[in-house]
Amino acid sequence: MSILNKFRGKSLWMLHYCTGCGAIEMPPVMTSRYDMERFGIIPMATPRQADILLITGYLAVKTLKRVIRTYEQMHSPKWVVGFGACTVNGGMYWDSYATIKKLELYLPVDLYIAGCMPRPEAIMDAFIELRKGISSGKYEGWKKYIENYDWYKKNQAKLFDVKKWSVNYE
Template sequence: MTQEQIDKKWWEIGNYFRRNSLWMLMYCTGCCAIELPPAMTSAYDMERLGMGPMATPRQADVLLVTGYLSLKTLRRLIYTYEQMSEPKYVVGFGSCTINGGIYHDSHAVINKLDQYIPVDVYVAGCMPNTEAVMNGFTDLMGMIKNKTARGWLDYKERNDWYKKNQLDSLGEVLVHDEFHE
């Protein structure tokens, strides 16, 4: 067996455990966040899928963005995303993350989250119901299994494009890293 085949096999084993043990960081910016508590209760029980909340970006695999993003919150979201370990995944909730939702014509709200950070799964609706949220989670797990959840790789490969979009909207975005001060 070659080293490449061994690495591939270890990556497949890692993906099996990753998709069955997803730790989420909830970035609740809008009304879609109201659908997360029911997903945690016994009726839907997202923990049966191996999913649970985490307190910090460095512990999380999945970043849940639930609602509209103002320019101020976008800056913090980028800081948060860049602190997460790889592989990392993003789930956008509601129409606000897709097209700005009811705030689409506001000068202070961004309209397309995937212009600034890669989004692996969108859960559509205003507000998406709990069943749609759970379907989004299982879609992400399927994408991890099939090796199609590659947003974090896209962010690395097209970093100049993402950084240009961030710069155009926010000005300079510096990642604060306490270890490099």
């Protein structure tokens, strides 16, 4: 199993859910300045193919629904990376009526990148950290999501109708 984890760590296909200003930090990371393809990280177009869900910026309740549906469409093993202060505690939207404050209450976030905004170096560093963690089998958020499905769904249900927005909810 650990050999497969080594392979998983070295090939991270990423789906970036770009809300808010975080999206602007991604192009330098992908292109020739920082070039994340050298670590095997490439952006993917659909959730079915992706391993990492990178959430850059604030999530309104409206977008959280879409993110949860996207996350549940991905194939496990999968990982969530929260990017920027907005996903950590709401950031500058700490008292906004429309945005969620802590992403970890609704999805199993494996790694947070703090900062507003984190620089491309921080993203690269976080990906190296994630790669090490995945290779050693440390990050298992997707397992915890299945084990504590009820708790996560309870938190989500406080904001919206989860039956309508989950993929496999009986």
